[in-house]
Amino acid sequence: MALPNASRPVSWSNTTAASTRPPSPVNIEKDHDKSRQSSTIADFNPGIDPEKGSPQNAGQEATPSAPHTSSQDRPSALDWDGPEDPLNPHNWSAARKWYQTYTISGIAFVGTFASSVFTPAIEQSASELHSTQLIATFAYSIYALGLAFGGPFAAPLSETFGRRPLIFISLPIFALFILGTGFAQSMASLVVLRFWAGFFAAPSLSMGSGTLSDIWPPEKRSGPMSLYVATPFMGPALGPILGAAVTQTRGWRWTSWLILFFTIVLVIAPAPFYKESYKPVLLRQRAKKRNLPLPRSPTEGMSLPKIVSTYATKTLTRPMHMLLTEPIVATFNTYSAFNFGLLYAFFAAFPYVFATEYGFDSVSTGYTFLGLGVGVIIATICIVSFSKLYYLPRVRKAIAEKTPAPAFATSRLAPEKRLPLAFAGGPILTIGLFLFGWSAAYRVHWIVPTIAEAFFGGDGPIEGAFELDLANGIDEAVATSVTRPWLFAFKPTTSTPNGRNILILGGGGYIELMVGREGVQVARWLAGLGFHAFVLIHRFPNKETGIQAPIDDARRALTMFYEKGFGVRPMGVCGLSSGGHLAASLLSTYPTCWSNPNAESGVPYLEFAIIGYAPISTNAKGRQIIPNKPALEPPEKQALYDTVQPDVQLESRVPPTFIVYAGNDPVVPVVNAYRLAEGIMKAGAPVELHVFSDAPHGFALDTLGLPVSDWPSMCEKWMRQGGFLS
Structure with missing residues (x-):
């Protein structure tokens, strides 16, 4: 563009620096010459109002309809045609939005269901494959390790190829490894297959929050997000019940067939009707159909080895670097890892405790896992009820009455008004652990450790009252709702x-x-x-x-x-x-x-x-x-x-x-x-x-x-x- 000056025309190129400071001994033009394109330094003229129009350099006019355009003529970004653009997922029908929500929630259910359904099969698989129960427990828990390793791969790939291809390519591969576990003839092969199954199941958990952010505006996101948060917790609760039923009647290999059944129903069947929702991918696809030039890709001009090298040395190492150098990330991850470690420790301990101390068979032990699901449901109801019935009405009342914020507070209500939820988050975990350990040690009635499990199940969702979308990592984190x-x-x-x-x-x-x-x-x-x-x-x-x-x-x-x-x-x-x-x-x-x-x-x-x-x-x-x-x-x-x-x-x-x-x-x-x-x-x-x-x-x-x-x-x-x- 060109900017007129009171005394002479001045050309503004790729970078224009304006300053009212005295001339500096630093040669700014020399620094700018180091950039890829030349630039011109000009003094800012406050007497000109660019809003009134100024002559523009014709060489910088974009020609998006041209079939061959230079890098300077290509658009820097793509956007919707307008607020009512039908391509925008926010404008989809309610039926379409809920179909996408139920589908991604069902996919998340499959990812966590596969982790716990193997729990009742630990002892039987160890016996049939001539291994120890310790190694069989390792085969059960290594699935979670695969989920952890697959997460850092999923988010970057989704930004390049979109949500839909990543989910519906990785999950069928997951199903193939699950199919392999059903035919495994050694404990070593079972361990390897379950690890890779967990690895390819990772997108089922890491893509959900981003997908819901794609299709639901922030003010309507709480309901769909609650559903999505609940389903991954229900998977581990139902897995041991159904796993125990098929293990006792059909054998441990049927846990694999059970996973495949849910994969077909909840993943494969909805796939043809599931739409892509990631904005950059949607806009690039439409631009190609319209024969319009596309924005520059970050990897444009790179050779395949260079792209792979950049991905391996920067994208994949960044999460570990952040984990070791960022106290907030390290603390949050440590706490989350501790909670999930306890969750999976429960899955391994329940069959032993209820079989040894209470004489339950595998099916009866599976039913005790319902305590976890009950805890999740109660916690979710408490969160929604607290927000709608207690906190939000008081906020609206304070606004209507123009009540000033309390001293040293940043909201209309005192910060202590939100403490009831904070009171419930951490202590119930301690209560649940104490009840489970004490009741099992003294052989108190079996309902007590089951209730203790409900306390533990209630800890997860309550800790999620602060909505931060971390689907693509902390470097791409987005706060979608802030109440404080x-x-x-x-x-x-x-x-x-x-x-x-x-x-x-x-x-x-x-x-x-x-x-x-x-x-x-x-x-x-x-x-x-x-x-x-x-x-x-x-x-x-x-x-x-x-x-x-x-x-x-x-x-x-x-x-x-x-x-x-x-x-x-x-x-x-x-x-x-x-x-x-x-x-x-x-x-x-x-x-x-x-x-x-x-x-x-x-x-x-x-x-x-x-x-x-x-x-x-x-x-x-x-x-x-x-x-x-x-x-x-x-x-x-x-x-x-x-x-x-x-x-x-x-x-x-x-x-x-x-x-x-x-x-x-x-x-x-x-x-x-x-x-x-x-x-x-x-x-x-x-x-x-x-x-x-x-x-x-x-x-x-x-x-x-x-x-x-x-x-x-x-x-x-x-x-x-x-x-x-x-």
Whole structure:
């Protein structure tokens, strides 16, 4: 694109940096020459309103209908034709959505059912295959190990090929290995076959949350998600019952035939009617049918050995690296592993306890596993009932009465109002373990250890009250529902911390939150530069939380730094996408039409700000540049953008700001960058603006191979020049 200047025309190419700082001894043009495409440095001219139009370079006009286009003419991203696009899974009929939901839930049931159905067959298989019961127990438990190893492969492949091919290719392979277990003639072959069966069953568990996020909007996702969470727990509960019945009447090999039966009914039969739901795959398929050019692929131009090498050395090693270096990930995984370890220990211990101590046969022992299913059902009912009957009505009442938030709280209700669920999560696990061990040791009535199992079964779903979609790993994690804000800290990973805090605000359009791409990944980058990085998971604006929920959460996070002893350090803020709008709001005056008892005290002074591709004001009524743009949903989101327009509401003390945008972004027009930069300059603060003419929407940090991937290094140089890394 071209940007006119008051004195002379200035060409803006792939990267345009604008700064009001004095000339630096650093040769910026030399740095830009290192990028793949040339760039021109220009001074930002606040007297020009790009919204009024400017002559564009004809060489940069995209021609999507051309059969052969250069890489510069290819689109940076694909999107729906509009809010009513029938291809969008959110617009599918209710029957289609529930069919997809029931199918993916049934597939998850098969994946976990296969893990526990072998439990009653442990002793019989050891005897027939001339092995020990210990090795037979290993054959039972190694299936779970296969599930663990298969997970890191499933998520990356689904991003390339889509949900449907991955599920309906891997599950038939799983069925073939299960078929092999039914004909196994040695314990060694049984161990190997069950491991690979678990490996290829992994997508049945790792794809569910992502699939439901594809087809259900956040406000309608709680019901389908509850169903999906319950079915994997019901699999282990029903597996031992049915496994015991067929083992006692037909032999242990019939546990394999039972798995195959459910695979045919719940996986193979629905496959022809199951639709792909992953947005990038759907859009690329439609673009091919329309003979339109496709966006650049991350592996485009790579040879097959290079693609495999990149996948093996980066994608597969990243989860283990995170496990060993990220305390949050390590702690959460350790707790989850402990719970699942106890779950499978129960499956192995129940046949022994009820056969030895209570004289049950295999079928009667199988029925005792119903305690686990009862616990899951009760816990799920408790969660839904607590939310609908207790918490949400009180939130609505507080909003209707305009009750101010309690002191030191970030919601309309005191945090203690949610504690009843927290009380139930951890203690019931301890109660269940105590009841089971004590009752079995003293041969108390058999109902007591069965009730103890229900306590254990109730622990799993209750711990899932915080909805975070981790189907594609922590680096791609998405918060789909937040009822209470969370703040995660990342310590500096350098030997010489720079003594500064930085608050990181991810995007997601205020209806989701890209915790991974625009939160954790950014925190890792900044912690590597010596910052104490804090990722905020804030609430969304809706009828339950109110319009100003995300801004109140962000302001509260900054003030909390001081209360927790971090106030001696200078602070900055980094926000991308809607998180950039939220970051800019921290530089603005708090709207007088909102009630917040802590608003008058303001927020601590920010030393600097980093803002990327943020919808600053083009979503506000009267300032939109897209003709006839419909109002955003939910209404509270539109009201937030209408009320908070940072470019014209900045306070007098505005810090130096680094701004980065895509010049061709159809979702967040680049005029937002010009408006914000002009507002900051009018407030008397220096600003550096970089506009990449060809960059994908939401480019974040993972656009390797594109010119826009240089923006973090440019930002680092800016921070060094400003003294923020000293």
